[in-house]
Amino acid sequence: MKLKKRIILAIVTSSVLLTVVVLLDTGAILYYHGNRNAHTEGPVKNFFRRHLQRMSNGSRDASLIASASGQLSAASDDPAPARPSPAEGETILSQGPTGRTEPSATDTAPPDPYLDLQQIVAKVKKRNKKSGGRKQRWNPTIGDLLGRESGNNYCVFSSSEKTRQFGIVFTTAYPRTGCMAAGTIHVNTLLHYVTTLPIAHISQKEGGTQIKLTIEFSDGGRALFKPMRHPRDQQTLKNQFYFTDFERHNAEIAAFHLDRLLGFRRAVPTVGRTVNITKDLFPLAKGDLLKTFFFSPEKNHCFHGKCSYYCDTAHAICGSPDMLEGSFAVFLPGDAEVPRVHWRHPWRRSYSRRRKAEWEEDDEYCASVKETPPYNEGRRLLDVVDMAVLDFLMGNMDRHHYETIEMFGNNSAPLHLDHGRGFGQAFLDEASILAPLYQCCVMRHSTLATLLRFHTGPERLSAAMVASMARDPLRPVLWPPHLHALDRRLNTVLHVTRRCLHPAKDPNKVIIDDFH
Numbered sequence: 001m002k003l004k005k006r007i008i009l010a011i012v013t014s015s016v017l018l019t020v021v022v023l024l025d026t027g028a029i030l031y032y033h034g035n036r037n038a039h040t041e042g043p044v045k046n047f048f049r050r051h052l053q054r055m056s057n058g059s060r061d062a063s064l065i066a067s068a069s070g071q072l073s074a075a076s077d078d079p080a081p082a083r084p085s086p087a088e089g090e091t092i093l094s095q096g097p098t099g100r101t102e103p104s105a106t107d108t109a110p111p112d113p114y115l116d117l118q119q120i121v122a123k124v125k126k127r128n129k130k131s132g133g134r135k136q137r138w139n140p141t142i143g144d145l146l147g148r149e150s151g152n153n154y155c156v157f158s159s160s161e162k163t164r165q166f167g168i169v170f171t172t173a174y175p176r177t178g179c180m181a182a183g184t185i186h187v188n189t190l191l192h193y194v195t196t197l198p199i200a201h202i203s204q205k206e207g208g209t210q211i212k213l214t215i216e217f218s219d220g221g222r223a224l225f226k227p228m229r230h231p232r233d234q235q236t237l238k239n240q241f242y243f244t245d246f247e248r249h250n251a252e253i254a255a256f257h258l259d260r261l262l263g264f265r266r267a268v269p270t271v272g273r274t275v276n277i278t279k280d281l282f283p284l285a286k287g288d289l290l291k292t293f294f295f296s297p298e299k300n301h302c303f304h305g306k307c308s309y310y311c312d313t314a315h316a317i318c319g320s321p322d323m324l325e326g327s328f329a330v331f332l333p334g335d336a337e338v339p340r341v342h343w344r345h346p347w348r349r350s351y352s353r354r355r356k357a358e359w360e361e362d363d364e365y366c367a368s369v370k371e372t373p374p375y376n377e378g379r380r381l382l383d384v385v386d387m388a389v390l391d392f393l394m395g396n397m398d399r400h401h402y403e404t405i406e407m408f409g410n411n412s413a414p415l416h417l418d419h420g421r422g423f424g425q426a427f428l429d430e431a432s433i434l435a436p437l438y439q440c441c442v443m444r445h446s447t448l449a450t451l452l453r454f455h456t457g458p459e460r461l462s463a464a465m466v467a468s469m470a471r472d473p474l475r476p477v478l479w480p481p482h483l484h485a486l487d488r489r490l491n492t493v494l495h496v497t498r499r500c501l502h503p504a505k506d507p508n509k510v511i512i513d514d515f516h
């Protein structure tokens, strides 16, 4: 009897212990997910970490990860992926002409409609209406400034000699509607040329660290080609720093769409195209570039070019067996014709394995930026915050420099260039990318209005991205978990903006309506 009691007691105790262990373990995993969002130290980062932890909904993230991995086939290059069932809570938004399904977007209602932020946006709008609407700003094109006429068939960046690039406008790289008539149509037409014109010359593009080719088309137009290295679902390797991460061609394409949707229109129009290494590139390669072409043991045609990172046999770009995907960015006007100014980004990372950047250790860093031209007046600081929002949404930590167009002066928008290191981590959110926002606590009114619109719907940001990228020849451009990440991170941006507004005496000093 005594022994039986002891056995029962032992069983009860061990099952209680087991339950406790399982619960603790689950808690640890959920905590780990939340905590991995914040990588950095210091009081600002602690504030950020606290806020992220409060926001992070472990079970929701876990279910997203589960549903995302179930959709791997929809995102890969599989020509006929299985349709995820609607029961998974996902919406199929479009189907490409080839029958390939687009990855799905988030279909769940946003957890917080941010009514307080909506009110502020509405208030500013009302105030504008009362004061007679928005001021019309001088918004010349490069053509205007050079005293040349922009013809009807060009206006944005151009791919050809006939249709030169004199239409980049003052505030943004290309207009919302109509450069003359219909801006977006022009961008789409331009992108159509870039994907169909025969390639006449290729050369390796100087500058930057990884291989890129300058492609010249039969009509003299040019594009910047970044080749595919990895499948869409490959995440940034755990032991790579942001400055050694491989560039991703699909990130360049997706970033262009994201930038356009956010209303910035500062990224160079970029489109996907598949080239044949044997027919399109090899016969045109010369000199040092030509010497790097070879066939792999798998009989795939490969090349590696010459550059400072990953230009060797072990990191070659290989076709399958000849076919290679890449991003084609419309070429900017040459430096002689339209010079650009290169700026060191104030929130640049250290690019060292050990050192931290000043802004990572100084919570008051923004105060000194605000006193320094060109951030002390005009639009530039708000532009840097816009850039931070764009980069945070796609997880791009590689914003070391940015460029502006010299003839437009300092009160013009920076170009958004080089997004090859975006979209590398779908399940980790790098909070420190938002440092310009949470250290300066300013945001452009129009940016906030756009973010709120994509957060509350009817079209969530992920859905808008799917729709926008549905016509790209390399669709689906993004692995679905990156789409979910966009919606999740958008919520974070709004949350941080709210945290900035909360203690502010005057909300108009946080949400700035600068008419851009």
Ligand SMILES: Nc1ncnc2c1ncn2[C@@H]1O[C@H](COP(=O)(O)OP(=O)(O)OP(=O)(O)O)[C@@H](O)[C@H]1O
Pocket (backbone or CB within 6 Å): 206, 207, 208, 209, 210, 211, 212, 224, 247, 268, 329, 330, 331, 332, 398, 417, 418, 419, 420
């Ligand atoms: N569409 C374009 N047309 C012409 N020049 C461009 C274009 N995009 C970028 N460039 C120029 O080429 C340079 C290198 O491009 P990019 O930054 O994309 O390469 P990268 O290898 O990623 O560089 P880094 O390693 O320095 O980050 C840029 O600094 C920019 O001046």
Ligand SMILES: [Mn+2]
Pocket (backbone or CB within 6 Å): 208, 398, 418, 419, 420, 421
């Ligand atoms: Mn780069």
